Amino acid sequence: MAGIYSEAAEFESDIIAIRRKIHLNPELSYQEGETAALVASTLESIGVRARTGIGGNGVVGILNASSEGKCIALRADMDALPLEEMARVDFKSARRGVMHACGHDTHVAMLLGAAMLLKKHEDELRGPVKLIFQPAEEHGGRGGAGPMIGDGVMDDPKVAYVFGLHISSEYPSGSFALRSGPIMASPDSFRIRVKGRGGHGSAPHKSVDPVFIAANVVSSLQGISSRFIDPVEPFVLSVCSIHGGTKDNIIPDEVTLEGTIRTFSARTRSRAKSLTSSVAKSICRSFGAGCEVSFMEDAYPVTVNDARATARVRTLLKKMGSFGVTDAGLIMGGEDFSRFLQKAPGTFYFLGTRNEEKGCIYPNHSSMFTVDEDVLRMGAASLAEIALNFL
Ligand SMILES: [Zn+2]
Ligand SMILES: [Zn+2]
Structure with missing residues (x-):
């Protein structure tokens, strides 16, 4: 096997094209209908069965569904933020006052990229893999994870481990950042x-x-x-x-x-x-x-990464290629992913996108936020690597 990161080169242009399409058409929390439809049709086009309308606009794809092995879940969030995009990109938001300023467009694209990679290796998977596309992460209260869990996304087959990735301008392009134990407030x-x-x-x-x-x-x-x-x-x-x-x-x-x-x-x-x-x-x-x-009722709990799962992911990411793998600090921001981690152990890790040369220096949630798209292949490969090698 050439290594999952090299293989991901084949899908890089697809990942970037999906990301740009979503970036152009951002949707606010609880309004992710078009994004969800794009996710479902992309999954179906690569032969992955997709279920829609889970906990609102949530979509779940499943690979290797009939396997009796332990189930791993990978999650991406889909919603955008209410701010006017000021960044100078060709695929600037076509919706006034709405922008993918937290990079959730890249999360969707990277998880779809991971789906493409995993589909090629479906016979090597040791258990079912659920691909969770959740709505309303930015809501901060009811969110989207809770309603999806309520609709049974973590059951049948029961999820043994869950993983999520966030793109972040805090860390340099080409690096991952991890932390065991509490990570987000x-x-x-x-x-x-x-x-x-x-x-x-x-x-x-x-x-x-x-x-x-x-x-x-x-x-x-x-x-x-x-x-x-x-x-x-x-x-x-x-x-x-x-x-x-x-x-x-x-x-x-x-x-x-x-x-x-x-x-x-x-x-x-x-x-x-x-x-x-x-x-x-x-x-x-x-x-x-x-x-x-x-x-506000139902505020997100603290995001707590499982120590053993985090250590295992750290090892896998180091082996995957010559990337920086650093320690993440505590973050005072909150994350709806915390609710998945209350149901199954796993880890929430960061993919750096700060690149001074390309002008990717603005923080997430800034109207000037831009992403170094060269890192998307890394993110997609990392999710696929975890699904293939975690157990
Ligand atoms: Zn955000
Ligand atoms: Zn976010």
């Missing part, structure tokens, strides 16, 4: 309504000013990280939006704050949530305002 969104009493801007003593009180809430919330949470514990609290008021001389009735809390442990998570609530309420009470605090 749990992202809890909150909303705080500061309920004052409006009035004339010239007479604040006759009102309860929610703008002033909200400003105090924002600064006091930072005291949670500096005064309550163990300094060696990873923790972030950010207030990211403030809304209230209509004019320079009207004190409004109400101000709404929204923000996010990122944690890595269940204890810190529940403590941070209850402190956010108590600090906001007591500041509001001390200035005479009412206060409502709510948290």
